[in-house]
Each structure stands twice: as structure tokens, then as C-alpha cells.
Amino acid sequence: MELTDQEITRRDNLAKIRALGVDPFPAATFPVTHLASEILALVEEDSEGKVTNLQDVTLAGRIMSQRIMGKAAFANLQDSSGRIQLYVSRDDIAPGENKSLYNDLFKKYLDLGDFIGVKGFVFKTRTGEISVHVKEFTFLGKSLRPLPSPKKDEAGNVHDEFKDPELRYRMRYVDLTVNPKVKEVFRKRSKLITAMRQFLDDLDLMEVETPVLQAIHGGASARPFKTHHNTLDVPMYLRIANELYLKRLIIGGFDGVYEFAKIFRNEGMDRTHNPEFTMVEFYVAYKDYNWMMDTCEQLLEHSVRAINGQAQTTVEVDGKTIDFKGPYRRLTMADAIREYTGEDISEADETELRAIAGRLDVHVDKTMGRGKLIDELFGERVEAQLIQPTFITDYPVEMSPLTKKHRSKEGLVERFELIVNGKELANAYSELNDPIDQRARFEEQLQLAQRGDDEAMAMDEDFLRALEYGMPPTAGIGIGIDRLVMLLTGQKSIQEVLFFPQMKPER
Structure with missing residues (x-):
């Protein structure tokens, strides 16, 4: 099995996560209270624009993007309902002297596509985006293959989208993840x-x-x-x-x-x-x-x-x-063929039906009996016109x-x-x-x-x-x-x- 550079890096990260004493594939239940779409729909604000409800939420899903800024970071979490922004502070998720949960696990070994669980409260950023301020962070599952990552060039053209039908149908699990619609x-x-x-x-x-x-x-x-x-x-x-x-x-x-x-x-x-x-x-x-x-x-x-x-x-x-x-609308088969082709098949025998097929340029073969001939005439010359x-x-x-x-x-x-x-x-x-x-x-x-x-x-x-x-x-x-x-x-x-x-x- 040949691995790409990214796959090798993810396996290295897997080993480092284990070395921290964290199970990368834990079996424990994680008690989700809200989906991303529910949080976005239920938010209420006061006159100053502060969120007044949903102070405590627990959600889980895949990390789809990260923006590390030293002791704090923003990330997008995607669950079955959609995406929501997370705000993660080192001192919140790793209080005390041991900062490895943030400095190592979250900043270095967390890859896009990994599953995490978070607990925190809902707030609005300075730019007006509804987000979750994370107070607790739990690692729930490692992704060993990178997800397709669409990118825009300077001209606005999108590259690396997961749009090829054969790949989408063959790897529906990826399709559902990166094309949530x-x-x-x-x-x-x-x-x-x-x-x-x-x-x-x-x-x-x-x-x-x-x-x-x-x-x-x-x-x-x-x-x-x-x-x-x-x-x-x-x-x-x-x-x-x-x-x-x-x-x-x-x-x-x-x-x-x-x-x-x-x-x-x-x-x-x-x-x-x-x-x-x-x-x-x-x-x-x-x-x-x-x-x-x-x-x-x-x-x-x-x-x-x-x-x-x-x-x-x-x-x-x-x-x-x-x-x-x-x-x-209700239409007999004979009337439908007559209406759309001008041919009357109601009394036609097999020989006459073959002649009608010839006039209508409908291909038939010797194995077809009277019923199959009529079915072929209807299928080729009528069916597509019934909207x-x-x-x-x-x-x-x-x-x-x-x-x-x-x-x-x-x-x-x-x-x-x-x-x-x-x-x-x-x-x-x-x-x-x-x-x-x-x-x-x-x-x-x-x-x-x-x-x-x-x-x-x-x-x-x-x-x-x-x-x-x-x-x-x-x-x-x-x-x-x-x-x-x-x-x-x-x-x-x-x-x-x-x-x-x-x-x-x-x-």
C-alpha cells in the first residue's frame, strides 16, 4: 500500500496523539445537545446584539477548516446539519500548566476531517458571525486520508472540487462530506x-x-x-x-x-x-x-x-x-399512438405492426410478438412527449x-x-x-x-x-x-x- 505524503503525515500525527495518552478512536458516548443548524436558527439577541440564550451547547462533527492565531484559533465544525464556527482559546481548553491539549493536539496533530466534540457557549463575533466559544474539547476520531479541498485562484476559478460523477458515486461517503447539499x-x-x-x-x-x-x-x-x-x-x-x-x-x-x-x-x-x-x-x-x-x-x-x-x-x-x-389525463394506448403518430394500431396484426414500425423508423426484431411491437412503437414515438x-x-x-x-x-x-x-x-x-x-x-x-x-x-x-x-x-x-x-x-x-x-x- 503506497501512501501519499499527506497520508504519511496523518499516520505520524496518529502516533503522536497516542503518545499524548489520547485515544484517537474512543468508544465513549458523546452527549450532543444541539446541531449546528439548530444553534443558528435558535439564537436570540438583546438590544446590544449579545446572545441571550443557548449559553451552554455541546456538539460534535468534523473539523473542516482551521485558522491558528497563537494562543487562540478559529475553526469550522461540520455536523449532519451544516457548519458552525468555533472559537478555541488555549487557556480555556487547557487550563493550568499542561498546555499540550492545545499546543500539540489541537494546533499540530489535528487534521482537517478529524472528528471532535466541544462544549461551550454561543456568542457573536465582531464581524457578526454566530460562533461557539469552546470551553471543553474532546478528540473523537482520526481521519487518515485528506478530504478534497476546493481552492479559488486569483481569477476566481475553483479547482479541486469533488465533482467527477464516477468518483462521487463510488465514494459517496466523501461526496456527502464535501458536497453537503x-x-x-x-x-x-x-x-x-x-x-x-x-x-x-x-x-x-x-x-x-x-x-x-x-x-x-x-x-x-x-x-x-x-x-x-x-x-x-x-x-x-x-x-x-x-x-x-x-x-x-x-x-x-x-x-x-x-x-x-x-x-x-x-x-x-x-x-x-x-x-x-x-x-x-x-x-x-x-x-x-x-x-x-x-x-x-x-x-x-x-x-x-x-x-x-x-x-x-x-x-x-x-x-x-x-x-x-x-x-x-387518461388516454388509451391506441389513442395515444394515434394522437402522436397518426397511425391506428387498434386492429393491426403482427405483420401490419411491423409495417407501421417501418414507416415510423422504429427498430424491431423477429423475436417481438404483437405486444412487444406495440410497446416499442409507444416507447419510441409517444412516451417522451407525455410531460x-x-x-x-x-x-x-x-x-x-x-x-x-x-x-x-x-x-x-x-x-x-x-x-x-x-x-x-x-x-x-x-x-x-x-x-x-x-x-x-x-x-x-x-x-x-x-x-x-x-x-x-x-x-x-x-x-x-x-x-x-x-x-x-x-x-x-x-x-x-x-x-x-x-x-x-x-x-x-x-x-x-x-x-x-x-x-x-x-x-
Whole structure:
């Protein structure tokens, strides 16, 4: 392991700290009373500008800058909420004859990025900056690598910023430290999930957990990750969906269930796709896709208000204002293709669809059946044009092997997708509960697999057996959490809303 000069210096400082009898990695609890942002927000002053409250505070965090002035020093401390200035005097933190706590530890061996704890009182400097006058100082953790340190040249240009995306995603721990605004994206993500969970709980749905390792990769059309169970000596798959297990619970007698689930699909990576992603799926007995559209509108409006404030249902994305207040536009897939391309696919067979694809310059291949062809036409020529929340409804039966056939439109199913800013955000059905029809749909998927479609669904005999015991009419939906967070935080890349996105191995 080759060390830089700075890393060698930090290790030397580590040894010197130990030589002073100070543990550089103490295990003791440090009782924090305030965060930096709380101190800045709570300060009260008298008529002379003196701080009248918060006389005693205890806080902890990283040292991000130091300015030593002999027997006193200023430093910036950063905690999870932000930064605050510290004023440190030698005679305060090292009273008596032994001044090594200040002269050696604080002045010489303390490096930027080290963790410390301080106790003191809040005051205002002559320049008007709220600061903490430190009375006690505790060393809490040594940083053996230097943090990136941006610098400005004489022309005002900034150098050495930690902005390279690959480095930021690979070393998120550094990104969060030196680019603290990144934390706000993840705070909003957490707040979103909390708001959605509250909404679903208020619907009296039960949160559940289903298997990540599955013997059959069912519930969606996607390529799975394959692994092996050594004890059972059988192949297993990371789930591409949790749908079939949630339906088993409806069959078992629960009226409504939901799960925030990690899903794994062995597919491409780009700005809107990561092989590991998060979805919330919920299923409610005795409901259909019309009820689910209404509920989806209410859920998303509730969630956006929870993040942005109760009065605001809009977000700004790429210079566009997107409004999540319902009702949303509802458009059948055939009508959407007709409106945006001028082509009528409602009665077209596979041959005619290939001809339409040729006219629209949409690439298709021989493995695609009628459903995949229609999906490709919609994805290439329509989806990107749907900016405001839009429900695309009534899909061809070939595209939806788990969906109930439309009650009045031959050849279609009761399904919708919610499209926002040109991307799918949610997918929902009136769930297929006829086991004979479901078996036939699975068999059609097997035929597609034989034609070379590696995303075709597998036959799931246990799920068919469960359906044969009877499932009530049910509505189900899956909502992509990562894409929703992207929209609500104005991020253009899914990697920006994942703490640890998938990366190529580091060389």
C-alpha cells in the first residue's frame, strides 16, 4: 500500500496523539445537545446584539477548516446539519500548566476531517458571525486520508472540487462530506417513503415482506440475476418483481398489502435504469384499475405535498413545471399512438405492426410478438412527449400476461401506466384472477421465450395452484421510487438518488 505524503503525515500525527495518552478512536458516548443548524436558527439577541440564550451547547462533527492565531484559533465544525464556527482559546481548553491539549493536539496533530466534540457557549463575533466559544474539547476520531479541498485562484476559478460523477458515486461517503447539499436529495427520499407509508397505512393496508431469492423469476418481463442455493442444490433468482407473492397474500385472506421492495433486473444501465432499484407495490381486494387510478393520484399528490409543503403540488424539472395535483389525463394506448403518430394500431396484426414500425423508423426484431411491437412503437414515438402526469390505459392482452381482460373491449386488458416527464412511473392492473386464463397466458410467454425473448415470463405452477383456490377481484400497482425521487428533486440521473449505484469494478 503506497501512501501519499499527506497520508504519511496523518499516520505520524496518529502516533503522536497516542503518545499524548489520547485515544484517537474512543468508544465513549458523546452527549450532543444541539446541531449546528439548530444553534443558528435558535439564537436570540438583546438590544446590544449579545446572545441571550443557548449559553451552554455541546456538539460534535468534523473539523473542516482551521485558522491558528497563537494562543487562540478559529475553526469550522461540520455536523449532519451544516457548519458552525468555533472559537478555541488555549487557556480555556487547557487550563493550568499542561498546555499540550492545545499546543500539540489541537494546533499540530489535528487534521482537517478529524472528528471532535466541544462544549461551550454561543456568542457573536465582531464581524457578526454566530460562533461557539469552546470551553471543553474532546478528540473523537482520526481521519487518515485528506478530504478534497476546493481552492479559488486569483481569477476566481475553483479547482479541486469533488465533482467527477464516477468518483462521487463510488465514494459517496466523501461526496456527502464535501458536497453537503447532496444530503438534501436523500432527506427528501426518506421523507417521500415516510409519506407514502403513512398514506398506505391510512388505507388500512398491511406492510409485508416477500422473498428476494425466488425459485422462479415471475411477476414481470425482465432478465433475472441467477445464483445457486448450495444447501438445496438448486438454481435461484433475485426477484424481478414481488407481485406474485403479494397476490398469494390476497388469496390467503388479507384485504390489502404493500411492500417497499428492492428489485433486481439484469438489464442495461443508463440515466434512468439501475440493475437494483426500489419499488412500492400494493394490492387491494375488491377493487379495480379505475379505483387504483384515483388512489394513485391521491397518493402522489399527498407525497408531493409532504415533501414540498402542503400548499405546493408542482415540481420544476428541466425548465418544465409538472403538477401532481389530480385529476390526471387518461388516454388509451391506441389513442395515444394515434394522437402522436397518426397511425391506428387498434386492429393491426403482427405483420401490419411491423409495417407501421417501418414507416415510423422504429427498430424491431423477429423475436417481438404483437405486444412487444406495440410497446416499442409507444416507447419510441409517444412516451417522451407525455410531460404532465398521464394515465395510459387499456393495453393489448399480449403485453400484459398478469392482467384481467377488459370487461368491454376485446383484445385489451384493464391496465394503466402512469407516464410523467416522458418516463414510466407506475404500472397497475385489474389483476387476473382466472387460473385457466392465467395458465394460457403463461403458455404464451413460454412460446415467446422459445422465439428468443429472454424477458418472457416463466411458468409458475405454485402461483397457478394458489389461484385455483380462488382470488377475489383485486387491483394492484407498482411505483418506481427512484424515478419518483428524481422527479421531485430535479435530478437527471438515477445515480444521483441512489446512495450506492451499481459501478464497474474499480481498477
